[in-house]
Amino acid sequence: KHFVNASTLLTFACHKSKYGDLLLVHFEGFLESNGTMFHSSRNHGDKQPVWFTLGIQEVIKGWDKGLKNMCSGERRKLTIPPALAYGKEGKGKIPPESTLIFDIEIMEIRNGPRSHESFQEMDLNDDWRLSKPEVKEYLRKEFERHGYHANDTHHEAMVEDIFKKEDEDEDGFISSREFTYKHDEL
DSSP states (O other): OOOHHHHHHHHHHHHHHOOOOOOOOEEEEEETTOOOOEETTSSSTOOOOOOTTTTTTOOOOOHHTTTOOOTTTOOEEEEGGGGGGTTTTTBTOOOOOOOOEEEEEEEEOOOOOSHHHHHHHOOOOOEEEEEEHHHHOOOOHHHHHTTTTHHHHHHHHHHHHHHHHHHHHOOOEEEEEHHHTTTTOO
């Protein structure tokens, strides 16, 4: 008989974080030089975890590089050199040229808006391209899922705006390539 331990099962079930995913994290940041904590999401501000998209420079480069291939519930300690943090300028309580230490816990991972999974969810007829009605239906579902009232006029305007930006070849559809690979985001 073969026995599978719990950590092996978790590995199979885990959605590993990748560029484009939305991550919800709690973190504590320390200065390596003297151990001073400069921020804790659990103790400072609104004491809530923070959402961000991995890999599009919403956070310092050290986070974008260091938080790949993690599972929800996993903790990681990152030591980040100045070049991948706030460099020569520093920021707020962080002096210039500071090496930073972060203790980060991933609370939740969601497929980001640019993921292959999101495209498949939107592509209702599986033809590998998104039509305006498919995008509008997706927006309606998302609004309702987040407790907002679906507003058709607003959605029409959003769909037009999305197609203006995303439909590069102007064929009336957003292909999986147009959707997934953005010029300057990643």
